Amino acid sequence: MQEVNLGRTGLRTSALGLGSGGFSRLGASQNKGDDNAVRVVRAALDVGITFIDTAQAYGTEAVIGEALQQGRPPGLVLSTKFSYRTGDRLKTPDEVVASLDASLKNLRTDCVDIYHVHGVRADDYPTVLDTMVPVLLRQRESGKLRFLGITEAxxxxxAHRTLQRAVQDDCWDVMMVGFNLLNHSARERVFRATQARGIATLCMFAxxxxxxxxxxLGSYLKMQTGGKGVDARVLQALPLLHGLLDGGQCESxxxxxxxxxxxxxxxxxxxxxxxxxxxxxQNIADAQKPPLPPEFLAAFEPLFAGVAAMSGQ
Ligand SMILES: NC(=O)c1ccc[n+]([C@@H]2O[C@H](COP(=O)([O-])OP(=O)(O)OC[C@H]3O[C@@H](n4cnc5c(N)ncnc54)[C@H](OP(=O)(O)O)[C@@H]3O)[C@@H](O)[C@H]2O)c1
Structure with a gap:
């Protein structure tokens, strides 16, 4: 498994990480049970994954803590997050600390490597920065977390409104960014700045x-066209992708x-x-294959140029 440096943190981790949220939550969303979740975590560790992401909101911290009881590989990087809102208000400093303590307990550890503020909305960002970051920095001083992260919603x-604002502040060592075949806008709007400043990036929504x-994908693209800056040109992606699959350059x-x-x-x-x-x-094997063919990318990418309205959700 290839390894990468996580920006200026000095952490080194596998280039692929196990996510325990999204629509799967390690299988909890399909009621697959805790034993299955532990098997997924152990299988990831067995093939050399050394990055695991979770969050208070996913309900998967405890099962990850359980899986790690069976052996925590040296150098494993644990990333978790707290929900900064509760109901229709933002959490108080005491509630932020209580969230961190609950995560540490669930994960059965006394320090988490990366602690993110989860899904920050652009309008909330200034308040998060003013009221929560000082609390989190004090927790870092007391040794409960190593690096501060932020994830966008x-x-x-x-269009990355939150992260475009957040890259201007020094407190964030890690950012979790939405990027995929349908939305490349982070390339210009986020990665230029994160690369220049040594902020580590984690990819979600692949x-x-x-x-x-x-x-x-066909239904999704048809639903998206005609509004919010998405024109029918993006539908031309479908034959291009079919060509990739039919030509045997990708299995799926x-x-x-x-x-x-x-x-x-x-x-x-x-x-x-x-x-x-x-x-x-399968995904680990697939992701380690070479880049997609340059002739495919040359035809595909221009279809999405300037399109920042799709997430693939
Ligand atoms: N704002 C945030 O902080 C935020 C938001 C979203 C995600 N995240 C993080 O990012 C991680 C990745 O989440 P994501 O939603 O972006 O994950 P993803 O890897 O982009 O997509 C996962 C979805 O694809 C399915 N899938 C995966 N491999 C497949 C395969 N080979 N064949 C068919 N279906 C397949 C999964 O279902 P199966 O379970 O059936 O494989 C799941 O429904 C999350 O787990 C979480 O840690 C963070």
């Missing part, structure tokens, strides 16, 4: 829902999706969200 913030199959759309993100220069660690050991192994 990509489903609604497809497949999400729209890129699971050609059928789903998910393979194309993971390969596309894996080789993006601005992205450090690509998260794979699954509740299936079989999918996990």
């Amino acid at each position: 990509f489903g609604g913030d497809t 497949v999400r829902q729209a890129l699971i199959s050609m059928e789903r 759309l998910t393979e194309a999706a993971y390969r596309y993100c894996r080789h993006e220069p601005g992205l450090d660690c690509l998260l794979i969200g699954t509740g299936s050991v079989e999918h996990l192994r």
